[in-house]
Amino acid sequence: MQGRRRGIEFVIAAAVLIAVSVFSAPAHATGPITLEGENIVDRVEVLGDRRDELQNAIDRIDVEQNIGIYVVFIDTFGDRGPDTWAHTTARRSDLGSRDLLLVIATEDHRYTWSVEKSFPLSDKQLEEVAKKAVEPELARDRWAQAALGAANGCEAAAAGETIPSAKPDARTTYRIIALASALAVVIAGTVGIYRWKTRRGEK
Structure with a gap:
């Protein structure tokens, strides 16, 4: 039963x-x-x-x-x-x-x-x-x-072993890399603008 x-x-x-x-x-x-x-x-x-x-x-x-x-x-x-x-x-x-x-x-x-x-x-x-x-x-x-x-x-x-995690596919990995790269560009640009404005303000 x-x-x-x-x-x-x-x-x-x-x-x-x-x-x-x-x-x-x-x-x-x-x-x-x-x-x-x-x-x-x-x-x-x-x-x-x-x-x-x-x-x-x-x-x-x-x-x-x-x-x-x-x-x-x-x-x-x-x-x-x-x-x-x-x-x-x-x-x-x-x-x-x-x-x-x-x-x-x-x-x-x-x-x-x-x-x-x-x-x-x-x-x-x-x-x-x-x-x-x-x-x-x-x-x-x-x-x-x-x-x-x-x-x-x-x-x-x-079996008492570590459970394998799912692996991201290539498209997901590409999206993450692309997003990280875009974010880095935005951050760098923002910092550059801030520094430029700061220098202008000092003149």
Whole structure:
């Protein structure tokens, strides 16, 4: 018999969520499903050629740590609460005490996961995985990388290792460098103007 389940719900990029809600037509809500022996269900086709990479990561944590990772991508939770959606799917699918179900609703920009109370990782560890390896990727709509971060982060936590942080993509790094450079120019210009005015005032 399954024990009580616990879950953590997150909202990604609140500003983006508001914009999506205002300017986009509502997506068709997907009700809880039953996993038919699949570790990955991609209802919105966001994985592309990263599906095999994700499956390999899921297979590795299963072998190394005896932890099952299940990932579901949907458009929206609709009127259902994310935790209710995930818990219902987990129970229908007969997931066990060493299984984690991650559900990502791409249109909602919300996600959650469901585990039993006796799952090997604590809420604190799961929150660290989320903050370091999952949320940064979801904030940039990098769906496959977020799921990979969850699998790799849980594997590291279970092994007592440091949870790897998400790496910024090249565009993000470029923007940061460009912003820093622009800020440096503005500061230098402001200092130059101040000094010029000071010298003028001394004359």
